[in-house]
Amino acid sequence: MLEVKELKKSFGKKEVVKNVSFTIEKGEAFGLLGPNGAGKSTTISMICGLVSADQGDVLVANQSVKASPIEIKKKIGVVPQEIALYPTMSARDNLLFWGKMYGLTGTKAKKRVEEVLDIVGLKDREKDRVETFSGGMKRRINIGAALMHEPELLIMDEPTVGIDPQSRNHILETVKSLNEKGMTIIYTSHYMEEVEFLCTRVGIIDHGEVIAIGTKSELCSRIAGSSFVEVMVETCSSEALEAMKQVENVKQVVFKEESGTIEVYTQSPQEVLGSIITTAVNEGLKVEAVEIKESNLETLFLQLTGRSLRD
Numbered sequence: 001m002l003e004v005k006e007l008k009k010s011f012g013k014k015e016v017v018k019n020v021s022f023t024i025e026k027g028e029a030f031g032l033l034g035p036n037g038a039g040k041s042t043t044i045s046m047i048c049g050l051v052s053a054d055q056g057d058v059l060v061a062n063q064s065v066k067a068s069p070i071e072i073k074k075k076i077g078v079v080p081q082e083i084a085l086y087p088t089m090s091a092r093d094n095l096l097f098w099g100k101m102y103g104l105t106g107t108k109a110k111k112r113v114e115e116v117l118d119i120v121g122l123k124d125r126e127k128d129r130v131e132t133f134s135g136g137m138k139r140r141i142n143i144g145a146a147l148m149h150e151p152e153l154l155i156m157d158e159p160t161v162g163i164d165p166q167s168r169n170h171i172l173e174t175v176k177s178l179n180e181k182g183m184t185i186i187y188t189s190h191y192m193e194e195v196e197f198l199c200t201r202v203g204i205i206d207h208g209e210v211i212a213i214g215t216k217s218e219l220c221s222r223i224a225g226s227s228f229v230e231v232m233v234e235t236c237s238s239e240a241l242e243a244m245k246q247v248e249n250v251k252q253v254v255f256k257e258e259s260g261t262i263e264v265y266t267q268s269p270q271e272v273l274g275s276i277i278t279t280a281v282n283e284g285l286k287v288e289a290v291e292i293k294e295s296n297l298e299t300l301f302l303q304l305t306g307r308s309l310r311d
């Protein structure tokens, strides 16, 4: 369905997409997971032809974005990170507008509006102006706009940022069901849970580079240890972290300031638990709680970069 080949993009002197390549099969749900500023939106803009790449190419169903931009745009639905709707128009008129942009008019367009309102669950609000909608509802209509022309490939750029949990769940369920019905999906996020829920394959992007790619199980098998020790502390020091890193069989130690936790990565959490606590206490840390936790894609990101996805 999609082949992204060695894409590069600089803004001024800053190279924001360095060498991004990946392929997506028809029917897949592919997650692009990365922190703020990683280059997700820029990559997506190059895929849809909204931003021209300095180097590389994008093939959608074997057609190059450069050679046939119009045909490709018909195959792709894009849900941009920023809401792109007319606030003073009703939900229904917004959908009709976006349908028209893709050449959809008359009874065909009206029928599709009904279907799309049903998909995004906003039939009861169709006549209301978009400006009266909650953030989550605006997001849902934004998704609807991208669905009007029944694209084969739906590209979503962080569609759940800053919305209420109810709308978030609705969106996740909608995307899952679209994918189950055969739509190919690209979903960018810095929420590991969303990507784990929706996507069969994941690319982890950081500083404009794909640093890991594969199915969830392939990626998780790269993690040193299937679990890690989480130590909750009141304060922390670099000396204490260094001392904990020296404990036998410990691979990596990361302090997460926002949660006040130290994460200790090792192949054998049960065995090192005692030494970790002793070391922490000897270094003057006040240990409040200790837990052994399952590894996940966030863990992999931490191990690869030493940073958290949401730093």
Ligand SMILES: Nc1ncnc2c1ncn2[C@@H]1O[C@H](COP(=O)(O)OP(=O)(O)OP(=O)(O)O)[C@@H](O)[C@H]1O
Pocket: 011, 016, 034, 035, 036, 037, 038, 039, 040, 041, 042, 043, 081, 158, 190
């Ligand atoms: N039009 C532009 N002009 C200059 N710099 C830009 C432009 N667009 C993006 N950048 C820079 O490129 C880098 C990557 O931005 P991008 O929006 O692709 O990241 P992102 O992964 O989508 O991040 P976020 O999760 O915050 O949306 C950032 O450093 C950003 O400041």
Ligand SMILES: [Mg+2]
Pocket: 040, 041, 042, 081, 157, 158
């Ligand atoms: Mg972005």
